[in-house]
Amino acid sequence: MYAKIKILFIFFILFFIFALPAGASEIQQITFIVSQPNYQVNDQVKPMDAATFIENNRTYVPVRFLGDALKAKTVWSQNIKMVTLLLNNINVSLNMGSKIITINGQANPIDVAPVLKNNRTYLPARPIAEAFGFKVKWEKEGKKVVVLPPEKPAETKVLNETTNNNSPDNKTDHNKENKNEETTLELKTGEENGLTKATIIAFQPIKDYKIFKLTAPDRLIIDLFDIRPGNLPPAVMVNFEVVSQVRVGWFSKSPDPDVTRLVFDLNKKAAYRSYLSEDKKILDLEIFTPKPGEENLVVLDPGHGGNDPGAVGQAGLKEKDVNLDVAKRVKEILTSQNIKTELTREGDNYVDLYERSGMANNYGASVFVSIHMNAHENRDANGTSVFYYCYFNGQKEEEIVRQEKSKELANITQQNLLNLLGLRDRGVQQANFAVLRTASMPAVLVEAAFISNYTEENLLAQEYFRQKIAQAVAQGITDFITTQL
Ligand SMILES: [Zn+2]
Known part of the structure; x- marks a missing residue:
């Protein structure tokens, strides 16, 4: 059940989309007359079970009939009160009461919102029709809205844009490859015991990707860098317990690097885990309702290792x-509290800095804590500090949020360390450390004590003191997680 039915469903949608490229061109004219419970396509009169009306100078048409008239596939997501219309690879969605129209993943303001009347959803005809490239005229005399089809089917335009990417004046490297747009990406979705599973198969390695959540409405976003959406359908309705639909958009394209954006519309708050295969061609995703402790995956990063000893004390x-x-002690404490925890190294081996944050990113971790001990030429230097990365400068919203959360995590962790260790407070500090900069979740680096200071080295050599550090770090993490729920 997991994959097969859904694959069939996707192929059905694909067939639906590509089987009807001429759908729009058959329409010569659609007419809605205010207060009339019918509409006309060309010369044919089609009945509606409700009438068109005017409000705020806009003509509203019942969603079902507007969709039918335009020959768009219409889907209503009850849980998030969202209407999606799909036609010729263009995906248009609106939320009840919201003056935003989203066209292929891009949000645009409109002057009126969809309305609910007598338990029925009405959409403003003009912005919807225009989103699909139709022309809309208002004939005051007969109180008619006349909708004329696009001059060219919208799909032709999309194909042309694709062709333009390969034009000789476009000199970016990836255009040298003659890519087959039919087979860049595949998406399979399924559900098991309320757990949504999605598998993204790319036909070239996914070198970089980013997963983050957005709220109001709740969405899980996956950006795949240097990957094109190929012929993935713009929307797949799944109606799972957690996920209502998956939308696919070409978020950024030439001359900028390609970014394919997958948006999982969520029915409720959800947690996720992601796993990238070794050849980086398969990204598995699990989306689920968190049970206590299950939502958060903590990645702990023991600094240095292998031929890099880090700082070495006088003793x-x-x-x-x-x-x-x-x-390892932090992991033991967190595991005993049912908080999933992974280490970037389990033994005395060398791990590259980027690999450390990369692991946390690939796991879809919600917290990243790098653990270090401080050192200074001045052997009197002592005390506790926690670092976070902060660089507000035209960053994307989710990165600004991440940096703010990193600061919160740093503050809570520092407070717990001071309480339990009683060492000098060197404060929470900003630092441009690679592991913190490249992590995509709240991330801090702990410098619990100075290994270069003889007294503190002596403390660090003792098990009870290392256990205290671990308790403080674990407490900081659980305090942070609790405030995020
Ligand atoms: Zn270190």
Whole structure:
């Protein structure tokens, strides 16, 4: 059940989309007359079970009949009160009461919102028809809205744009490959015990991707960089417990790098996990309603390792060993509280900096904590500090939110460390560390004590003290997670 039916469904939609490219061109004229419970397509009169009306100078038509008239596929998502119309690869959605029309993933303001009257949804005819490239005229005399089809089917335009990407004046590297747009991306969705599973199959490695959540309405967004949507349908209705539909858009295209955006419209707050296959061609995603403790995956990063010992104390204590021991203790505490935890290294091995944050990104972790001990030439230097990355400068909204949350996590962690360790407060500090900058979730780097300070090295050598650090870090993480729910 998981994959097969849904694949069939996707192919059905594909067939539907590509089988009807001429759908729009058959229409010569659609006419809605205010207060009339019917509309006309060319010369044919079609009945409606409700009448068109005018409000705020806009003509409203019952959603079902507007969709039928335009030959668009119409889907109503009850839980998020959203109407989606699909025609010729153009996906238009509106939420009840919202003056925003979303066309292929791009939000645009409109002057009126869809309205509910007598338990029926009415859409403003003009912005919808125009979104699909139709021309709309208002004939005052007969109180008629006349809708004329696009001069060219919208799909031709899309294909032309694709062709233009390969024009000789476009010199970006990826255009040298003669890509087959039919087979860039596949999407399979299924449901098991309320758990939505999605598999994204790319026909070239997914070098980079980003997953984040947006609210009002709740959505889970996946951006695939340097990947084109190919012939994925713009919307797939799934009606699962957690996910109502998946929308696909070509979020950014030439001359900018290609970004394919998948939007999972959520029926309720949801958590997710993602796994990228070793060849980076398959991205598996699980979306689910969090059970206590299950929502958050914490990734702990014991600094240094292998041939990189980190700082070494006067008595010979190596930072890499202390970091790993503390991280394992934090993991044990969190695991005992049913919080899923992963380490970027389990043993004394070298891990690249980018690989560390990359692991957290690929796991879809909700918290990343890198564990270090501080060092300074001045052996008197001592105390506790926690670092986070902060660089507000024209960043995307989700990155600004991430940086603010990183600061919160840093503050809570520092407070717990001070309470439990009683060392000098060196404060929460900003730093441009690669592991913090490249993580896509709230991320901090803990410098619990100075291994270069003889007194603190002595403390770090003792098990009870490392356990205290672990308790403080774990408490900081759980405090943070609790405030986020
Ligand atoms: Zn270090």
